[in-house]
Amino acid sequence: xxxxxxxxxxxxxxxxxxxxxxxxxxxxxxxxxxxxxxxxxxxxxxxxxxxxxxxxxxxxxxxxxxxxxxxxxxxxxxxxxxxxxxxxxxxxxxxxxxxxxxxxxxxxxxxxxxxxxxxxxxxxxxxxxxxxxxxxxxxxxxxxxxxxxxxxxxxxxxxxxxxxxxxxxxxxxxxxxxxxxxxxxxxxxxxxxxxxxxxxxxxxxxxxxxxxxxxxxxxxxxxxxxxxxxxxxxxxxxxxxxxxxxxxxxxxxxxxxxxxxxxxxxxxxxxxxxxxxxxxxxxxxxxxxxxxxxxxxxxxxxxxxxxxxxxxxxxxxxxxxx
Amino acid sequence: xxxxxxxxxxxxxxxxxxxxxxxxxxxxxxxxxxxxxxxxxxxxxxxxxxxxxxxxxxxxxxxxxxxxxxxxxxxxxxxxxxxxxxxxxxxxxxxxxxxxxxxxxxxxxxxxxxxxxxxxxxxxxxxxxxxxxxxxxxxxxxxxxxxxxxxxxxxxxxxxxxxxxxxxxxxxxxxxxxxxxxxxxxxxxxxxxxxxxxxxxxxxxxxxxxxxxxxxxxxxxxxxxxxxxxxxxxxxxxxxxxxxxxxxxxxxxxxxxxxxxxxxxxxxxxxxxxxxxxxxxxxxxxxxxxxxxxxxxx
Numbered sequence: 001x002x003x004x005x006x007x008x009x010x011x012x013x014x015x016x017x018x019x020x021x022x023x024x025x026x027x028x029x030x031x032x033x034x035x036x037x038x039x040x041x042x043x044x045x046x047x048x049x050x051x052x053x054x055x056x057x058x059x060x061x062x063x064x065x066x067x068x069x070x071x072x073x074x075x076x077x078x079x080x081x082x083x084x085x086x087x088x089x090x091x092x093x094x095x096x097x098x099x100x101x102x103x104x105x106x107x108x109x110x111x112x113x114x115x116x117x118x119x120x121x122x123x124x125x126x127x128x129x130x131x132x133x134x135x136x137x138x139x140x141x142x143x144x145x146x147x148x149x150x151x152x153x154x155x156x157x158x159x160x161x162x163x164x165x166x167x168x169x170x171x172x173x174x175x176x177x178x179x180x181x182x183x184x185x186x187x188x189x190x191x192x193x194x195x196x197x198x199x200x201x202x203x204x205x206x207x208x209x210x211x212x213x214x215x216x217x218x219x220x221x222x223x224x225x226x227x228x229x230x231x232x233x234x235x236x237x238x239x240x241x242x243x244x245x246x247x248x249x250x251x252x253x254x255x256x257x258x259x260x261x262x263x264x265x266x267x268x269x270x271x272x273x274x275x276x277x278x279x280x281x282x283x284x285x286x287x288x289x290x291x292x293x294x295x296x297x298x299x300x301x302x303x304x305x306x307x308x309x310x311x312x313x314x315x316x317x318x319x320x321x322x
Numbered sequence: 323x324x325x326x327x328x329x330x331x332x333x334x335x336x337x338x339x340x341x342x343x344x345x346x347x348x349x350x351x352x353x354x355x356x357x358x359x360x361x362x363x364x365x366x367x368x369x370x371x372x373x374x375x376x377x378x379x380x381x382x383x384x385x386x387x388x389x390x391x392x393x394x395x396x397x398x399x400x401x402x403x404x405x406x407x408x409x410x411x412x413x414x415x416x417x418x419x420x421x422x423x424x425x426x427x428x429x430x431x432x433x434x435x436x437x438x439x440x441x442x443x444x445x446x447x448x449x450x451x452x453x454x455x456x457x458x459x460x461x462x463x464x465x466x467x468x469x470x471x472x473x474x475x476x477x478x479x480x481x482x483x484x485x486x487x488x489x490x491x492x493x494x495x496x497x498x499x500x501x502x503x504x505x506x507x508x509x510x511x512x513x514x515x516x517x518x519x520x521x522x523x524x525x526x527x528x529x530x531x532x533x534x535x536x537x538x539x540x541x542x543x544x545x546x547x548x549x550x551x552x553x554x555x556x557x558x559x560x561x562x563x564x565x566x567x568x569x570x571x572x573x574x575x576x577x578x579x580x581x582x583x584x585x586x587x588x589x590x591x592x593x594x595x596x597x598x599x600x601x602x603x604x605x606x607x608x609x610x611x612x613x614x615x616x617x618x619x620x
Contacts, residue, residue, distance in 0.1 A: 026540050033546035041542050044573040161391075161588075165565045168505070176506065176541055176568040243564060292538040293506060 010273035017280035021050040053280040061275020064249025069203035069264030079246030082142030087239035090114020112236030172243035172298020185241040192234025200265030247305020356465035357419035364423030366593035447594025477596040492613035498549035499524035504565040508539035522605035
């Protein structure tokens with residue numbers, strides 16, 4: 001498909017999902033209450049939710065596309081690779097220790113630190129001529145370690161409510177977020193996405209192999225730094241305000257790749273827009289399924305994503321075989 | 323005959339001894355009826371027995387009893403041995419009565435019972451009648467029925483006082499209220515919070531919305547049709563992240579600060595104990611304030 005047309009179509013889809021998210025309420029598409037109440041509901045309750053859905057979805061979609069290109073691995077994704085898990089762990093530690101309350105940016109900062117640590121581990125491994133399967137397994141190990149340490153924090157929680165708090169946080173949600181959260185996380189997500197978007201040309205060169213890319217003038221050290229920093233900042237900030245929302249970065253680039261020419265750079269913008277549309281749509285669907293807000297966004301994306309992952313592994317068997 | 327005399331004497335002695343024993347049991351209850359080393363494994367039981375028993379008869383309390391965010395008796399519980407819940411540490415306290423809650427780990431309860439310890443499961447009260455029943459039960463099990471009756475009597479006196487005042491100071495239709503908890507939870511029929519609101523003379527909108535003991539009242543619904551009084555049923559400061567986002571939300575804060583607001587933190591309503599009457603009194607005061615504001619506007 002023509003790249004311009006694809007981007008325009010996805011932008012339209014994201015916009016439609018954004019408007020759906022904005023106008024869908026607890027009781028369908030109605031808005032109850034006085035004029036003042038309606039304004040508050042629209043601007044202070046639903047707008048932050050839609051904005052964060054757009055930004056977080058876009059961030060996860062774009063990060064998935066960049067990681068798949070950079071690691072030359074179709075299964076790379078912030079969730080599976082343990083980057084979201086690292087961010088979640090960072091935030092859980094901040095919650096557990098009380099650091100989260102000490103200053104306004106403490107929670108995103110802790111999420112960011114956790115994401116950076118996980119990404120760095122993977123990037124160091126990736127630089128050593130590691131095969132795709134080994135890399136995914138390393139990601140799974142990072143992910144398991146993050147999950148184990150998160151369980152430890154839950155296990156040692158001071159009271160039952162601290163434990164349930166961490167558990168809910170791990171489920172990922174956009175419910176009751178305010179503009180405060182948007183101001184906290186959006187600048188960091190924009191910064192991280194900006195860094196990642198700039199890697200397009202280098203990623204294209206990298207499809208020819210590291211040596212060829214270097215001959216084409218790609219500074220591999222610098223590229224790694226940009227990918228690690230961009231991923232950590234964007235995913236760290238997203239996870240710190242919305243909790244863990246997995247598999248978006250896996251599904252979106254895969255669904256869109258057949259519609260592009262196949263170069264990683266051509267997939268970046270569509271993946272951002274597609275991720276935004278997917279998360280917004282998932283949030284709309286779960287509100288239709290449970291208007292009172294019992295169902296969590298991260299649970300829904302995982303329910304969609306895990307079977308997709310399995311299907312992907314099975315269909316790529318020959319490609320992944322050593 | 324000489325041999326028989328000692329026999330009849332000893333028989334008489336035994337009879338006299340038995341009589342004395344029976345009399346002793348009738349006059350003052352034996353130690354068996356008044357356990358001296360009582361261990362509680364449940365936060366709610368902890369808080370009731372601290373009011374019911376002399377503290378030297380309490381051999382152990384649950385580890386939550388000293389947590390001020392969950393227990394109103396945290397200060398009083400200081401200094402009592404605290405129990406995390408394993409059979410081993412409970413046995414080390416050598417209790418003659420163990421009081422467990424309905425959700426105490428069944429494996430621990432079974433083990434203690436098999437080891438021959440007296441263990442009683444105490445139900446949780448979610449209504450004022452439930453509180454009276456639990457306090458009465460605990461009074462009977464610990465050998466302090468009179469003290470239990472006195473606690474219930476004082477509770478009922480204060481409740482009557484609240485209702486008598488309401489007739490004079492805040493007559494008219496019942497104002498609407500809701501007690502908002504973290505995670506947008508609101509308690510309707512079948513919950514202690516609902517009983518407190520209703521007894522204090524409010525219409526609980528979580529009840530009218532048929533939310534049950536722990537339903538969800540989305541922020542949107544609350545803003546669209548706000549009640550006259552918003553009760554903060556959790557302190558946002560106790561919760562560090564997402565769970566309390568609804569209470570920290572600017573729109574919720576604006577709503578709560580624009581009307582009489584009452585704070586009944588979780589430690590006050592988590593357990594059904596006679597001390598819940600303090601929450602009823604504070605709510606009744608809010609109802610009076612509401613009435614005064616309405617009068618002033620008129």
